[in-house]
Amino acid sequence: MDEYMKKYCEQMDKVTLSDSANQAILDEILQADVQKRVTHTKKAKRNMSAAMIAAILTIASSTVVACVAIHGAIIKSNKAESQVEGIGATVDVGKSYYYDLLAGDMGEVYVLTDNDYEEELSEHHAVVWKSTDQGDTWEAVLFQPDELSEKSYLYAGDLREGENGVEAIVIMEEDDGKSEDGHVNRVYQITANSYMEYDMDEVYTQLGDQEHLWSIKYVNNHVVALLGTEECLMYDINTQKVVKSLPYDLTMGCLKTKNQFLIYGKEIYRCLNAETLEEQEPEEGLQEFVQTMCEKNGNEIFPPMAAWNDTIVCVTRAAIYEYKNGEIIQTKQLSNAVNEGRGFNGLLPVCKAQDGRYYVCTLSNTGMSLWQIDDNKEEIK
Numbered sequence: 377m378d379e380y381m382k383k384y385c386e387q388m389d390k391v392t393l394s395d396s397a398n399q400a401i402l403d404e405i406l407q408a409d410v411q412k413r414v415t416h417t418k419k420a421k422r423n424m425s426a427a428m429i430a431a432i433l434t435i436a437s438s439t440v441v442a443c444v445a446i447h448g449a450i451i452k453s454n455k456a457e458s459q460v461e462g463i464g465a466t467v468d469v470g471k472s473y474y475y476d477l478l479a480g481d482m483g484e485v486y487v488l489t490d491n492d493y494e495e496e497l498s499e500h501h502a503v504v505w506k507s508t509d510q511g512d513t514w515e516a517v518l519f520q521p522d523e524l525s526e527k528s529y530l531y532a533g534d535l536r537e538g539e540n541g542v543e544a545i546v547i548m549e550e551d552d553g554k555s556e557d558g559h560v561n562r563v564y565q566i567t568a569n570s571y572m573e574y575d576m577d578e579v580y581t582q583l584g585d586q587e588h589l590w591s592i593k594y595v596n597n598h599v600v601a602l603l604g605t606e607e608c609l610m611y612d613i614n615t616q617k618v619v620k621s622l623p624y625d626l627t628m629g630c631l632k633t634k635n636q637f638l639i640y641g642k643e644i645y646r647c648l649n650a651e652t653l654e655e656q657e658p659e660e661g662l663q664e665f666v667q668t669m670c671e672k673n674g675n676e677i678f679p680p681m682a683a684w685n686d687t688i689v690c691v692t693r694a695a696i697y698e699y700k701n702g703e704i705i706q707t708k709q710l711s712n713a714v715n716e717g718r719g720f721n722g723l724l725p726v727c728k729a730q731d732g733r734y735y736v737c738t739l740s741n742t743g744m745s746l747w748q749i750d751d752n753k754e755e756i757k
Contacts, residue, residue, distance in 0.1 A: 474737065474744065478535040478542065479684065479729040484508045486517070486542050487746075490530045503530055503566065504544055510733060511748055511757035518544055521564055521571040527551035531561060532591040534600075543567050545592055545600055561586045563602075565613065575616045579609060582618060593630045595637045596650050601630055608639060608646075610653055620653050622646050629722040633659075633683045641678045641722075642670045661702035665690075668704060669697060676719040680736075684728040691726050691736050693719045696749065708749050714738060 476488040485507050502516035520528065533546035544566045552560040565572045580586045583604040591603040595610065602609040603624060610620035628645060631638045636659065639646040644666050647658045665688070672692040673679040681690045688699040693715065696708040715738045720726075724737040724744070734749040735757075746757045 474725065474746070475530065475533050476535045477682075477725040477727040477735050477737070477746075478537070479727045479735070480506075480537065480542070481730060482508075483730045485511060485727070485729055485735055486535055487514070488530075488533050488535050488544055488546075501528075503533070503546065504535065504542060506542070510729075510731075511735070511746065517542060518566050518568060520548065521566070521573070523573075524548060524550055524562075534593045536594050538567060541568050545594060547589065547592055561589065563592065572613075574611075574613055578618055579611065582609065582621070583607060594632060595648075595653070599653065601637065603630065610648075627678070629678050629681070631681050631683065631688070633688060634686050635659075638662075638666075640666050640681075642675070643667050659702075662688075662699070665699045665704055672697070674719040678722040679720050680722045680724050680726045682725070682727050687728075689726065689728045689734070691720050691734070693717060696734055696736075708734065710749070711754060714747055714749075714754055 474487055474489050478486040478488075480486065487505050487507075489503060489505060501520045502518065503520050504516070504518035505514040506517045507514045520530070528548050528550040531547040531549045533544050535542060535544050537543075546564050546566060548562045548564060549559050550562060551558065561576070563574045563576055565574070576586070576589070579589060579602055583589055583602075583606075588604045588606075589602055590605065593601040593603065595601050598612055598614045599619070600611050600613060602611050606623070606625060608622040608624035608630070609618045610622070611617070612619050622639060623645075624639060628639050628641045631640060632650065635650055636656070637648045637650045637653075638644055638658065644658050644663050647656055648654065649656055669679050669681070669690045669692055672695070674693050679690050679692050681688055683689075686700060690697045690699070691710075694710055694717070695706050696710065698705050698707050714736070720736075721739060724739060726734070726736045728734050732750070736747045736749060738745050738747060748755045748757050
């Protein structure tokens with residue numbers, strides 16, 4: 377099979393296509409990407425109101441990005457063995473869906489990925505990978521729980537550094553012929569040596585349906601935010617109970633800073649003390665920063681943000697900014713090549729590594745790309 381694929385790729389690299397064939401193949405590639413998750417997309421849309429679908433389309437600006445709001449996006453390496461010339465698409469059999477980025481204390485970068493691929497090095501599906509060479513090579517570090525069947529998918533998740541290394545909180549979707557929807561969503565905490573499933577009965581009852589839980593974020597050591605289509609539920613993983621509910625919709629994002637948990641969009645809508653969960657005023661200057669960043673992003677959609685030590689990093693359509701101690705500093709200018717001059721979707725991950733490099737995800741009609749921004753260099757990884 378390896379020899380066959382090598383010859384196949386060599387032949388594909390020699391193909392030259394007419395303009396009409398280019399467009400036809402591009403359409404088929406995009407349609408194939410959609411159909412790969414067609415059952416999940418249909419399930420999600422079936423349980424959404426018309427207002428919800430409109431909200432996703434409004435903040436996303438395209439149907440491709442709209443799918444990202446629910447399922448993530450396809451990331452393709454520029455180091456793929458085969459390229460189809462003329463249509464701007466890179467063919468990469470190692471493509472995966474990516475949901476989060478995390479920079480470690482030693483310069484390493486972690487990615488949280490979908491596990492829908494053929495893994496040859498392990499009997500388990502990997503969900504978290506680590507790179508120690510700026511994204512040139514990757515090794516698997518966390519795997520899906522053993523108890524899940526092969527027909528299970530990573531639906532959403534978040535990463536953090538724990539006492540014993542990187543940890544992930546994830547929503548896994550598993551095929552289940554006994555349930556009404558034909559599948560069941562499970563929430564797990566995964567570490568290198570263990571995993572724990574959490575009771576979601578109360579959550580699904582409060583949200584109205586398991587399909588309404590579409591994302592999850594860390595808040596503190598024992599609380600996570602469960603993001604529904606109309607509510608954000610604070611869930612204590614020790615007691616496995618909902619301890620707080622906040623209004624929420626898909627025009628909003630979430631950000632965990634050093635001491636606070638924010639729900640933001642064009643402005644900060646909710647600010648909680650990250651430990652006590654009490655509502656409080658944002659740190660002085662932070663409201664102005666969020667509003668300024670939305671303006672810098674073209675007021676099209678809230679921009680992606682990430683906390684790095686005591687600094688908040690934000691990427692907008694033309695630059696990367698940092699906020700610290702009430703000051704806003706532009707650290708990098710971005711060319712149109714990175715995101716074609718468009719505003720960045722706040723649902724896409726971004727992080728800053730210990731060595732000063734930024735990692736930014738962008739979306740196009742050919743999928744999702746991971747960019748490394750370093751000094752004046754912009755490179756797709």
